[in-house]
Structures are given as C-alpha cells and as structure tokens.
Amino acid sequence: MNPDLSAETGPLEPGLAEVLRTLTAGPAPGELAGERDALAMFRANAGQSATALTTVLATDAPAPPEAAGGRQAPRRLRWSARWAIAAATAVTLCGGMTAAAYAAVLPAPVQHLAHDVFGAVGVPDEQHQPSSSGPGGHSLQPGAAGSRRTSPGAASPSSSARGPAPGPSASASSSPGSASSPRQLLASASASIVTAGSQVVIEGQLQSSGAGVPGTEVTLWERLTGHAAWQNAGNATTNSAGNVAVTVPVLTQNAVFRLAGTGAVSPAVLVRVSPLVSAVLGEGSGGVIDVLAVSTQDAQSGNDVVLQVETASGWAYVRENRLTAAGTTSFTLSGKRLQNRQVRVELLGTLRHAGSISNQVTVPPPG
Amino acid sequence: MLDAALARASTGDEAGFLELWRALQPRLLRFLRVVGCDDPDDIASETWLQVVRDLHRFSGGEEDFRRWLFTIARHRAVDAARARSRRPAAPVAGGLDILADRQQVEDQVLDGMSVQGAIALLARLSKDQAEAVALRVIAGLDTPDVARILGKSPGAVRVALHRGLRTLAADPSVRALAGRAAATTSPFGSTELTGQPFWALKEVD
Numbered sequence: 001m002n003p004d005l006s007a008e009t010g011p012l013e014p015g016l017a018e019v020l021r022t023l024t025a026g027p028a029p030g031e032l033a034g035e036r037d038a039l040a041m042f043r044a045n046a047g048q049s050a051t052a053l054t055t056v057l058a059t060d061a062p063a064p065p066e067a068a069g070g071r072q073a074p075r076r077l078r079w080s081a082r083w084a085i086a087a088a089t090a091v092t093l094c095g096g097m098t099a100a101a102y103a104a105v106l107p108a109p110v111q112h113l114a115h116d117v118f119g120a121v122g123v124p125d126e127q128h129q130p131s132s133s134g135p136g137g138h139s140l141q142p143g144a145a146g147s148r149r150t151s152p153g154a155a156s157p158s159s160s161a162r163g164p165a166p167g168p169s170a171s172a173s174s175s176p177g178s179a180s181s182p183r184q185l186l187a188s189a190s191a192s193i194v195t196a197g198s199q200v201v202i203e204g205q206l207q208s209s210g211a212g213v214p215g216t217e218v219t220l221w222e223r224l225t226g227h228a229a230w231q232n233a234g235n236a237t238t239n240s241a242g243n244v245a246v247t248v249p250v251l252t253q254n255a256v257f258r259l260a261g262t263g264a265v266s267p268a269v270l271v272r273v274s275p276l277v278s279a280v281l282g283e284g285s286g287g288v289i290d291v292l293a294v295s296t297q298d299a300q301s302g303n304d305v306v307l308q309v310e311t312a313s314g315w316a317y318v319r320e321n322r323l324t325a326a327g328t329t330s331f332t333l334s335g336k337r338l339q340n341r342q343v344r345v346e347l348l349g350t351l352r353h354a355g356s357i358s359n360q361v362t363v364p365p366p367g
Numbered sequence: 368m369l370d371a372a373l374a375r376a377s378t379g380d381e382a383g384f385l386e387l388w389r390a391l392q393p394r395l396l397r398f399l400r401v402v403g404c405d406d407p408d409d410i411a412s413e414t415w416l417q418v419v420r421d422l423h424r425f426s427g428g429e430e431d432f433r434r435w436l437f438t439i440a441r442h443r444a445v446d447a448a449r450a451r452s453r454r455p456a457a458p459v460a461g462g463l464d465i466l467a468d469r470q471q472v473e474d475q476v477l478d479g480m481s482v483q484g485a486i487a488l489l490a491r492l493s494k495d496q497a498e499a500v501a502l503r504v505i506a507g508l509d510t511p512d513v514a515r516i517l518g519k520s521p522g523a524v525r526v527a528l529h530r531g532l533r534t535l536a537a538d539p540s541v542r543a544l545a546g547r548a549a550a551t552t553s554p555f556g557s558t559e560l561t562g563q564p565f566w567a568l569k570e571v572d
C-alpha cells in the first residue's frame with residue numbers, strides 16, 4: 001500500500017486497510033504466468049534494430065475502418081499471440097523461414113500462421129493475392145545500376161507495370177526451388193527511416209547462381225503498413241550487372257517494399273517515416289505559466305506526444321498528451337520550475353510512422 | 368528500489384527487465400481489471416511492448432517509470448474501450464461481469480478470492496473513483512501524478528479518492544471483513560492470524 005495514503009486520507013478502517021493491502025500484495029496465482037513470453041518479447045525488442053519491425057508488429061492492431069477501405073478490421077491479436085509475434089520476430093527473422101514465408105512457399109497452414117504473425121511486414125497469406133490496385137504513383141528509373149536519379153513519368157507504373165504479383169504469387173514459389181536456374185533478388189533501401197515527404201530509393205540485384213542477370217524487368221511493389229493491398233510502385237530493367245534501382249519520390253507513411261522479377265521475389269524491406277514535429281513556446285497567463293505548442297503533419301489524431309526535460313543524465317519524461325485531429329497539442333509549463341531548462345517533445349512511433357523528436361526550446365524565467 | 372533494475376533494463380539487461388516486470392506486472396493487471404478491460408493481459412502486453420520499444424530513450428527513476436507505465440496502460444485501455452464500443456456487443460467471457468452480483472462479490476471476498484475479490488470491490492465504484500483509487504493505491508502514484516494522468520486537478524482527485532475509499536469502507540462485505548479480521552482465530556481451526564487476511568491463509572491451505 002502506498003505509505004503516505006493514510007497521511008492523506010486519515011486512519012483507514014481495518015476492513016478497508018485489508019482490501020487495500022490485498023490490492024498491493026505480491027503476485028497472485030497466474031499474474032506472473034506470462035514471464036517467459038515477456039522475456040522473449042524483451043529479447044526481441046530491446047535492441048534498436050528490432051525496434052523498427054516491432055513498432056509495426058506491436059501496433060499492427062486493427063486498421064482504422066477508413067484506412068482499411070471498408071474491409072472488416074482484423075481482430076485484435078490476443079496477448080499470447082502478441083508475445084509470440086515479438087518472440088517469433090527475433091527468432092524467425094534470423095532464419096530461413098522468413099524468406100520462404102515472404103515468398104509464400106511454406107505449406108499453407110504454416111504460411112497462414114506466418115501471415116498472421118508477419119503480415120505487418122509483408123508476409124502474405126497462402127491464399128492472399130496482392131492487388132495491383134491502380135497506379136503506384138511513384139516514379140521510377142529503369143536500368144542505371146546504383147543510380148538514384150529520378151525521372152518522373154519515365155515509366156508509368158500503370159498497365160505495363162501490372163505484371164505478376166510479387167512474392168505471394170506463383171512466381172515467388174518458383175524462385176528458390178527452381179532446379180534449372182535458381183534466381184535470387186536482393187533488395188535494400190537507401191534509408192531505413194526517412195523524414196516525412198522525403199524520397200527513398202529501393203535498390204536490388206537479380207542474381208542467378210551468384211551472377212547478376214541483366215536485361216530483366218523488375219517490379220517494385222509497395223504496401224503501406226496497416227493495409228493489406230500491395231500496389232505497383234514502378235518497373236525497372238536490370239543493368240549489365242543485374243542491378244536495379246527505383247525511386248519512390250514521396251513517402252509519407254511507413255511502407256514495406258519488395259522487388260519481383262521473373263522467377264524471384266526479394267525479401268521485404270521496411271522503410272519508416274519520421275514526421276516533422278515543431279515545438280513553439282508561448283506565454284500563458286500571468287507570465288508564470290508558459291505554453292508549449294506542438295504541431296506536426298503526417299501523424300494521426302490520438303498519437304502520443306511526450307514532453308521531456310533535459311537533465312544531467314539525459315532527457316527525462318515529464319508527461320504525455322495526445323494529438324488532436326489537427327495534429328496539434330500543447331503542454332503548460334511552469335516557468336518557475338523549469339526556468340532556463342531545455343524541453344522538447346517526442347512523438348511516439350505508431351504503425352503508420354516512426355517516432356520523432358522536436359526542436360529544443362529553452363524555458364525563460366517567469367516574468 | 369527498482370532504480371537499479373530500471374537502469375539495467377534500459378541497457379538491454381534481461382535480468383533487470385524481469386525484475387521490473389515481476390514487480391509491476393501484477394499491479395498493472397489489477398489496474399486494468401479495475402478499469403474494466405475485457406482482456407487485461409492483452410492490454411498489459413501492449414503496454415510492455417511500448418515500454419520496451421522506448422525504454423532505451425527513457426530517463427528517470429522508479430517513480431517516473433511507474434507514472435510512464437500506467438499512463439501508457441491507461442491510454443491503451445481507453446483505446447480498447449473505444450474499439451469495443453464500436454464493435455457489436457458480445458458476451459464477455461471471464462470479465463468482471465461475473466462479479467457484478469453483490470452477493471457474489473461478498474462471497475468471493477470472504478471465501479478466498481483475495482485479489483480478485485478486492486479488484487471486484489474497486490470495480491464497483493464509479494469510474495472516477497475507481498480510477499483514482501486504483502492509480503493511487505495499486506499503481507502507487509502520488510495525487511499530483513494521478514491528477515496529471517486523469518487530466519484533473521489534484522483537488523478533484525482527492526475528492527474522488529476520499530469518496531471512493533468511504534464507499535469501499537461502507538461496503539457490507541468490507542465491514543464484515545473487518546469483523547472477521549479482528550478475530551483471534553481463523554475460521555479454519557486454531558490457525559493464528561499472522562497479520563494476513565484470513566482468506567490469504569485459506570489460499571495457502
């Protein structure tokens with residue numbers, strides 16, 4: 001029981017004291033039952049590298065109805081499943097199952113499980129066919145190994161780009177197992193995290209028996225996190241070394257990319273988007289209270305924003321607010337308590353965007 | 368007490384994290400049950416995931432951590448409640464509905480459902496009172512922190528806390544409990560009460 005509670009409330013009656021003592025007693029049976037799962041989750045998520053994926057997985061809760069395009073939102077994953085996701089992320093991403101799952105070559109029940117677990121980062125269901133729902137809207141540049149030049153309109157990802165679906169399709173299943181000419185598509189992003197509105201370049205190489213395969217058309221597929229559908233983001237043709245690069249000119253939401261070419265599908269590449277967050281200090285009532293106005297774009301209503309103050313040991317949590325529909329929120333600051341201290345806010349990452357830290361502001365002395 | 372564990376956990380130390388989790392998970396679950404979560408385990412797991420994800424950026428002591436943990440938990444609980452309200456009503460299995468009946472609550476308090484019974488008592492308070500008592504008592508936060516989390520003034524929290532505790536104290540099952548706890552012998556023979564509520568002794572038996 002909180003030791004100073006009785007100082008605040010006066011002496012507690014015996015029966016009430018017993019109830020409160022029980023509420024603060026040690027673990028009851030079953031309350032620590034999830035310890036192993038919690039530890040697995042910690043192992044899978046404590047590192048920075050795991051953070052990116054887990055951010056997606058952990059918050060891949062039901063997509064909002066508007067984002068889901070009217071489809072029924074998926075059920076909330078239950079607790080054990082969520083821990084399993086985190087644990088499986090650590091284990092499986094290190095193993096060969098992931099590539100197989102992305103390519104949809106696992107047995108149907110296993111593929112379905114992989115889809116449930118890794119759907120957020122692009123693992124398809126065994127029955128799922130990605131929809132090439134309309135133009136991708138991104139420009140691309142064919143050929144040009146390693147090049148990142150952008151040529152808007154150079155190749156419209158419209159009809160010509162609507163080739164076979166990526167990984168989920170049959171073409172993926174033919175890649176690893178083909179005895180005649182096993183092909184492999186590698187893919188990487190120019191950055192794993194970009195500022196909202198920035199471009200990202202997805203580069204890849206089509207290989208056959210370790211050698212680059214030139215002159216082959218490759219399609220870039222994109223899936224926004226929280227959405228089920230893949231959309232075509234453009235085509236390019238491998239150069240003499242088998243390399244290919246496609247530029248996505250504007251990225252405003254976390255997205256998963258894969259390259260798909262004849263007989264091969266690349267692993268999924270997750271690129272996260274960090275919204276810009278602005279913090280502006282204004283004077284509140286009486287000159288004693290200041291108001292820190294926070295605004296951002298490319299974040300959603302209800303996203304968590306944390307006020308932080310700089311201390312000798314680093315940035316310390318102060319309190320938390322939520323964004324309004326306009327992407328704003330504010331914190332009242334006591335100029336007396338925080339005078340001459342540096343404060344900032346952090347927008348916490350969600351399924352749709354990465355976390356982001358604002359500019360720093362110095363709180364002036366009161367008056 | 369948990370400062371060292373917190374420091375270790377923030378650097379990726381598993382033992383440090385487990386110490387934090389073992390210390391706070393029971394209280395987290397109790398808080399979520401009091402505020403009426405259908406699936407407190409689910410919300411708790413979401414809460415810990417967010418904590419772990421951002422732990423390396425966390426700076427502060429145990430008090431700050433508890434405040435952070437329960438702030439996240441409450442947000443997740445609110446989100447879950449909103450989502451639930453958008454879904455068609457469905458029977459809740461294993462929720463506090465099974466404890467709604469007053470006699471059942473009394474029976475569970477008096478017959479050995481120690482923690483669950485106490486949680487059920489709190490859950491019968493009004494929402495404001497239950498949250499104030501839960502954050503103040505179960506989470507162990509001070510009144511200003513509770514006020515910040517609930518978005519209320521400290522005075523309003525104190526009022527809710529007082530009223531909630533008064534309501535609890537007046538509950539017949541709690542009054543009966545006081546009389547039973549004052550007994551010198553347990554209802555299970557000659558076992559001496561050792562400062563524990565007698566239903567805890569029954570659990571041991």
